[in-house]
Amino acid sequence: MPPTLPTSGPARPAAVVNAEIRELWRDPRVRLTTEGRARYELLVVEWAAAVRAGIVEAA
Template sequence: MSPNSLAPGPVRPAAVVNEDIRALWPHPTVRLTDEQRAEYERLVAEWAAAVRSEVVEAA
């Protein structure tokens, strides 16, 4: 997923997005449904954008 495909707007902090990821997938041995997998992928992309944003702000 390219960075441009993310919805514009304020970026949530990476720690907040990470909490959502952990809540969605509480244990690595648990298999996600197709819907959960799509949400996981969206959250990971959002987390990566948040990390990039935090690095740019720190620079």
């Protein structure tokens, strides 16, 4: 079962999510497992939402 992101509560800052992405995929030459890839995809979506929220907040 692929991991899921929390659906409630405050969004995590983009920097925190980015750090988790970097930790998950330390060496881009190494392929992620199926589970790791699913987690990576969820984190990228979360990171993009955090970046968008930061842009809206700044405006």
